[in-house]
Amino acid sequence: MIYITNFLKSQSSPGKPKQQKETLPKESDDEFLSSLPKEKGWRTPSLFLFQGFWCQPKEIRSIISTQKHFIAQDSDLILATIPKSGTTWLKALMFAIVNRNKFSVQHNNNHIQHPLLTHNPHELVPFLEYKLYADSNSLPDLTMLPSPRLVATHVPFGALPDSSKTSRCKIVYICRNPFDTFVSIWHYLGKIRPESLGPLPLEEAFDLYCRGIIGFGPYWDHMLGYWKESIEKPNKVLFLKYEDMKVDACNQLKKLGEFLGFPFTEEEEKGGIIEDISSLCSFKNMKELEVNKKGKGAISDYENKDLFRKGETGDWVNYLTPSMFERLSNVMEEKLGGSGLTFTLC
Ligand code: PAP
Numbered sequence: 001m002i003y004i005t006n007f008l009k010s011q012s013s014p015g016k017p018k019q020q021k022e023t024l025p026k027e028s029d030d031e032f033l034s035s036l037p038k039e040k041g042w043r044t045p046s047l048f049l050f051q052g053f054w055c056q057p058k059e060i061r062s063i064i065s066t067q068k069h070f071i072a073q074d075s076d077l078i079l080a081t082i083p084k085s086g087t088t089w090l091k092a093l094m095f096a097i098v099n100r101n102k103f104s105v106q107h108n109n110n111h112i113q114h115p116l117l118t119h120n121p122h123e124l125v126p127f128l129e130y131k132l133y134a135d136s137n138s139l140p141d142l143t144m145l146p147s148p149r150l151v152a153t154h155v156p157f158g159a160l161p162d163s164s165k166t167s168r169c170k171i172v173y174i175c176r177n178p179f180d181t182f183v184s185i186w187h188y189l190g191k192i193r194p195e196s197l198g199p200l201p202l203e204e205a206f207d208l209y210c211r212g213i214i215g216f217g218p219y220w221d222h223m224l225g226y227w228k229e230s231i232e233k234p235n236k237v238l239f240l241k242y243e244d245m246k247v248d249a250c251n252q253l254k255k256l257g258e259f260l261g262f263p264f265t266e267e268e269e270k271g272g273i274i275e276d277i278s279s280l281c282s283f284k285n286m287k288e289l290e291v292n293k294k295g296k297g298a299i300s301d302y303e304n305k306d307l308f309r310k311g312e313t314g315d316w317v318n319y320l321t322p323s324m325f326e327r328l329s330n331v332m333e334e335k336l337g338g339s340g341l342t343f344t345l346c
Contacts (some may be wrong), residue, residue: 091121120298157225176242177343179316220335283311
């Protein structure tokens, strides 16, 4: 468990921070921001269109820093997602698969000790832009990351640091049907939206969403970027869907293990390790853990419990009217039609 402890410490107190030499646009750099298209934000007053996707001023700084400073290694494993499409789940699964020889997921005298039982997955697989490169005054010491390095990002494919495209590192992408993703993000951002901004009604949020105005969106562009790459370079990008994971976690885990370079042996399969990883990382199990019920700060200073709401496919039927369904279906047909990318909705 020592390297996990060192790694977690290194994230909270980076030791000797390396000063950033470049001048990045400051949050308050009005001139820079005023040059960008601007729309109403979901949890900040505004979102800005930066490099073709919508984001907040703070994110712009850390994305630029990531693009300038992150050097991908061939052994790196990068999880890329649209927010609310299964990031927390996939972080847990990737961590459990890759580290299964260091941390057993199997019961030993009815007892299992695993970092995922005491840490939220976001602590174990850090975001590039929200964690490692979030501090504009210092750069992270990535030598503290255990190998292979597991990191995550919400940025679209085109905005990934160059080295992650040119190196042999692997990228796992998970997406979710845009109906459930909308409902999930509306709930979550409603919880973390500052009171001073007032509530964001569902109808208004839906209108922004359908117009593509959502952090890291438009979501259809985000999906298509990784989708196309996964078709062109299947050994580089693995494209997963939340709904497939829900229906058939074990087969998806087998595929994931192989892609990551950590295939399950026949003996492991017979011993039920895939099922054990699946149940360790299941919504039901993770939601009930103390760290996820009472903990805080896995993402910014938000409560961990808000990352575990319903964890189901098809919850959108409880929120969207028939005309909303029609509107979003039309947008999806227009944007994704002909791409081969389809979704299970219920
Ligand atoms: P993030 O982008 O902020 O990290 P992310 O983890 O991608 O969030 O998405 C959260 C959604 O995944 C929630 O969906 P819901 O609002 O529809 O319920 C959350 O409940 C769901 N989720 C979290 N953990 C799991 C899990 N282990 N299995 C299945 N779904 C999960």
